[in-house]
Amino acid sequence: MFVPLERLINLEEGYRRTFRVNGQTLLLLVVDNRPVLIEDRCPHQGAPLSAATLEGDVLRCPRHGLAFSLSSGRAVQAGCPGLNMFRLAYEGDRVGIDV
Helix, strand or coil: CEEEEEEHHHCCCCCEEEEEECCEEEEEEEECCEEEEEECCCCCCCCCHHHCEEECCEEECCCCCCEEECCCCCECCCCCCCCCEECCEEECCEEEEEC
8 A cells, every 4th residue: 555755846855754654753865866765763772863964875863873874774883783764656746655
């Protein structure tokens, strides 16, 4: 089932918004003109990533400074789990997620 999150026309560089889908908080970002959907939760200790800083394609957790590559989802630091990333789906003029 397709769950729409946002209209494509609104996805501009720097876009950042959280959504609640099936009890999970998701964070939709646009980085390098590419939408990325991740769980709004740092895999280290669960801090919300909606307040994280973004440097290029690297998202840095506001709580402990752990960094994650948004292209791969992997942590920059060895030994830290990666981000929980979701595949985006498109329907008409909307981007969303298939659940």
